[in-house]
Amino acid sequence: MLIYEYKLDGNTAQYSAIGEAIRITQCIRNKCLRLWMDTRGINRNDLQCYCAELAKAYSFATLLNSQARQSAADRAWAAISRFYEHCRNQKPGKKGYPQFQHDCRSVEYKQTGWRLEPDGKHIIFTDGCGIGRLRLIGCRDLATCPLPQMMRVRLLKRADGYYAQVLVKAERHGEHVPTGKQTGIDLGLKAFLTDAQGNTVANPHHLRKAERKLKRLHRRLSRTQKKSANRKKARKKLAKGYLKVQRQREDFARKTANALITSHDLIAYEHLRIANLVKNRKLAKSISDAAWGRFLQWLNYYGSMHSIPVIAVEPAFTSQDCSACGARVKKSLSVRTHICPSCGVVLDRDHNAARNILEKAYRTVGQTGTGEAQAPPNASGQTASTRSGRRARAGKRAG
Incomplete structure (x- = not known):
């Protein structure tokens, strides 16, 4: 599997729609985790079925694509299965009991809810969140990649903007020239x-070299008032x-x-x-x-x-x-x-x-x-x- 990453070029309304999709993903993941905590004997299939119940109970959940909701449930089950594995292997110390997520930064679409334009430089999201058409900024051309090989698309938020990661089903091989060393x-x-x-x-000491600048930014952040526009700028x-x-x-x-x-x-x-x-x-x-x-x-x-x-x-x-x-x-x-x-x-x-x-x-x-x-x-x-x-x-x- 290969992951191609592109920066997204859109407008403010589209970025807000991506943020809303990310918040829905976080809500579904936490709801699935709560179901596992409250109900004995829950498995992965139960969490998948619970996504449909959440869509009926909450109107905002229906905006997100059904397979994207299932991806959110898969995230909850990944944390649960990892906890089970640590318990079985008797890992020393804390076993990593699943916790509720408060800082989700990505939403993942499977085979539906999106489509790639023929030029390979634009992607359209068709679910109810209203993300729409976005331009992909990157050096790799997706137009030459067969569509069935594109397994998933993940939208994620970083400090300098929004990005799209395309999971492509392919194997990477390199020809090694023997050196005898x-x-x-x-x-x-x-x-x-x-x-x-x-x-x-x-x-290289990357953090040590940047520490002086980071300390100055920390001081600037601490001097701003909470929930102010200047605090958001300093935090960014x-x-x-x-x-x-x-x-x-x-x-x-x-x-x-x-x-x-x-x-x-x-x-x-x-x-x-x-x-x-x-x-x-x-x-x-x-x-x-x-x-x-x-x-x-x-x-x-x-x-x-x-x-x-x-x-x-x-x-x-x-x-x-x-x-x-x-x-x-x-x-x-x-x-x-x-x-x-x-x-x-x-x-x-x-x-x-x-x-x-x-x-x-x-x-x-x-x-x-x-x-x-x-x-x-x-x-x-x-x-x-x-x-x-x-x-x-x-x-x-x-x-």
């Missing part, structure tokens, strides 16, 4: 990532500032992930529990600003698109073990240089970790048979397979 990457805060060859990518400027930071993170994550995939045949990374890492009050802002999770999502996406193995390994002792001899060298987080007393290897802490991550990935590939890879020589001139074999023999002698 494999690497492991260690994500960090000083440098965004360090690979097994010692190359680093600088941390602040939202645009955060939206810019979000887009900068997204752009950086996509470009960095794509560059890694196209230049390597195998990539290994640490399987980090980011939700647990951000509980550290001193590092939470820096970890969130780095957006490791979004980067790893794009890395796995581009890896599957190019048929490149992207392997997640456990992060245990990757910074403590020596990548040359395997000796465990205890060090605190403030120590940024790895100095091995056994073999004398001196490496940057992240560089040493990246080498260990790559070695773990080689062992994983060898066990699962997902591919063949030849481990490069490490700092001491030994391959990963030789080093692993020596560890095994040493363990037998010790036993």
Whole structure:
């Protein structure tokens, strides 16, 4: 599935109609959630049928397309099913009990309620909300895309305007040119990532750089009177500032992930529990600003698109073990240089970790048979397979 996004060009009345459709979606979603809370044994089909009852009970609900109402019920069921799944899997901590939504920003149409004009640059919404004909601003031409492949259309509100997302049923494949290179990457805060060859990518610090401007916008917002026109303007400027930071993170994550995939045949990374890492009050802002999770999502996406193995390994002792001899060298987080007393290897802490991550990935590939890879020589001139074999023999002698 591919999602094409376009900015919508319309008038004030059309934007108000989109806002009304979004509010109806929020109301239906919350009503379905209330039905689940009050009635035992409700399933997804019951929520779908409940949409028709809501249309009869509330006149404004009939304005929205019937399939768009069902999409709102699907959102409620998605939250419910996720809660059930967390309970079944005994997820530690909060299970994510479904909550009522107060800030819905999108409405989703399925196969009906809209049609695309032959030029591929205009879309018409035919339900009772009165949205009408809108111009699509974007670089992708929908006129060449077969209409049956367009599965859904989502209208969403952002700080800088309204957008349309078209879900197209298609598969994206990329031709990968083999490079003969494999690497492991260690994500960090000083440098965004360090690979097994010692190359680093600088941390962009998007939020830190925009923090001064955002603080000024926050102060300006706090000085305005509530429910005033100036407060709405200040709030919109602040939202645009955060939206810019979000887009900068997204752009950086996509470009960095794509560059890694196209230049390597195998990539290994640490399987980090980011939700647990951000509980550290001193590092939470820096970890969130780095957006490791979004980067790893794009890395796995581009890896599957190019048929490149992207392997997640456990992060245990990757910074403590020596990548040359395997000796465990205890060090605190403030120590940024790895100095091995056994073999004398001196490496940057992240560089040493990246080498260990790559070695773990080689062992994983060898066990699962997902591919063949030849481990490069490490700092001491030994391959990963030789080093692993020596560890095994040493363990037998010790036993």
